Amino acid sequence: MILTTTNTIEGRRITAYHGIVVGEAIMGANIVRDFFASVTDVIGGRSGAYEGKLKDARDEAMAEIEDRAAQIGANAVVGVDLDYEVVGDSMLMVSVSGTAVTIE
Numbered sequence: 001m002i003l004t005t006t007n008t009i010e011g012r013r014i015t016a017y018h019g020i021v022v023g024e025a026i027m028g029a030n031i032v033r034d035f036f037a038s039v040t041d042v043i044g045g046r047s048g049a050y051e052g053k054l055k056d057a058r059d060e061a062m063a064e065i066e067d068r069a070a071q072i073g074a075n076a077v078v079g080v081d082l083d084y085e086v087v088g089d090s091m092l093m094v095s096v097s098g099t100a101v102t103i104e
Helices: 031-043 048-071
Strands: 014-028 076-087 091-103
Touching: 014 048, 014 076, 048 076, 048 091
Parallel strands: none
Antiparallel strands: 014 091, 076 091
């Protein structure tokens, strides 16, 4: 399965459009991780705890659109868009959408 942010895939022809597919993942961060992330923010540096959570959520949402595209007969997803949101005090949401297509 090819997933791309572009609307076409160079060297491949889109032969069918199957519709929009969407994947969402919401991950909670625990209070200990939140505390250490806030310490990192105060003293500077990257927050590995949140980066890991974002990666997990992104991977889960991407896998979800891949599965949904395959279920409707697609072998690629074009125009993939990723959105990140904070929900509540410590929930991280990743939403991924794109158009499921058949390519040859």
